[in-house]
Amino acid sequence: MTTAYETCKSACSEEWDAAVNHRFNRELVSDTLDDKVLRKYLIQDWQYTDGFYSLLGQAVASADRLESKIRLGRQLGFIANDEDSYFRDRFRQFKVTPAELDRPTLTPSSVGMARLYADTVDTRRYANILAVLCVAESLYLEWAQRLTDQGRVLPRKEQNLGWVRVHREAGFIEWVDFLIDELNRVGDPDDHALSARFAKATHWELEFLNDAYR
Numbered sequence: 458m459t460t461a462y463e464t465c466k467s468a469c470s471e472e473w474d475a476a477v478n479h480r481f482n483r484e485l486v487s488d489t490l491d492d493k494v495l496r497k498y499l500i501q502d503w504q505y506t507d508g509f510y511s512l513l514g515q516a517v518a519s520a521d522r523l524e525s526k527i528r529l530g531r532q533l534g535f536i537a538n539d540e541d542s543y544f545r546d547r548f549r550q551f552k553v554t555p556a557e558l559d560r561p562t563l564t565p566s567s568v569g570m571a572r573l574y575a576d577t578v579d580t581r582r583y584a585n586i587l588a589v590l591c592v593a594e595s596l597y598l599e600w601a602q603r604l605t606d607q608g609r610v611l612p613r614k615e616q617n618l619g620w621v622r623v624h625r626e627a628g629f630i631e632w633v634d635f636l637i638d639e640l641n642r643v644g645d646p647d648d649h650a651l652s653a654r655f656a657k658a659t660h661w662e663l664e665f666l667n668d669a670y671r
C-alpha cells in the first residue's frame with residue numbers, strides 16, 4: 458500500500474527535487490557558497506524558527522499518544538540547544554547585530570512560510586502538523602545526505618559543515634524516521650487537503666532557497 462508520505466511527496470516531486478538539489482545546498486556542501494548569501498539566509502531562517510517552535514509545540518499538544526508527545530518534546534530540547542548554538546555562533550561570526558535579527562524585512566517566502574505554519578497550528582490537527590514538519594525536516598535530511606554522498610564528501614568551512622552536521626547526524630535521522638512513521642500512522646493517503654498542505658510547504662521551501670539570492 459502507498460503511504461501518506463509517499464503520496465504527498467510524489468504529488469510535488471518537481472519542486473521537492475528542485476529544493477533538494479538547489480544551488481544553495483550544492484554551494485554550501487562544496488564550500489563555494491558566498492558568506493553573504495548564507496548570512497542573509499540565516500537571518501531569515503531565524504525568523505522561520507519562531508514559527509517552527511510553535512508548530513512543534515502544537516504537535517505536542519495535538520499528538521494522540523503520550524509516546525509521541527515525549528519524542529516531540531525531546532526535539533524541542535534539541536533545537537533549543539544544538540541548532541540554537543549553530544545560529545548564535547554564525548551571528549557572531551558574521552557580525553549580525555540584534556537590530557538585524559529583530560524584525561528584519563521578511564522575504565516573500567518567509568511571509569508565506571509563516572502564514573502556512575500559523576494556519577497549520579490553528580487547525581490543531583496532528584496529521585496536518587506532521588505533513589508540514591515532514592517537509593521541513595525530511596527535505597533537509599535528503600539534501601544533506603544526497604549532496605554529501607552520505608557524508609563521504611563534507612564541506613570544511615565551519616559555517617557550512619555545522620549546517621550539514623545538524624541536518625544529518627544520527628539523532629536527526631532518527632527524528633525524520635519518526636516523523637515519517639507518524640505521518641504514515643495517522644495520515645490518510647487519499648486526503649487531498651493533506652497532500653496540498655505538504656505541497657505548499659515544499660513550494661515555500663524552494664522559494665526560501667531562491668530568496669537567499671534575491
Ligand SMILES: Cc1ncc(CN)c(N)n1
Nearest residue numbers: 502505593594597662665
Ligand atoms: C526554511 C527552513 N526549512 C527547514 C529547516 C530545517 N529545520 C530550516 N532550518 N529552515
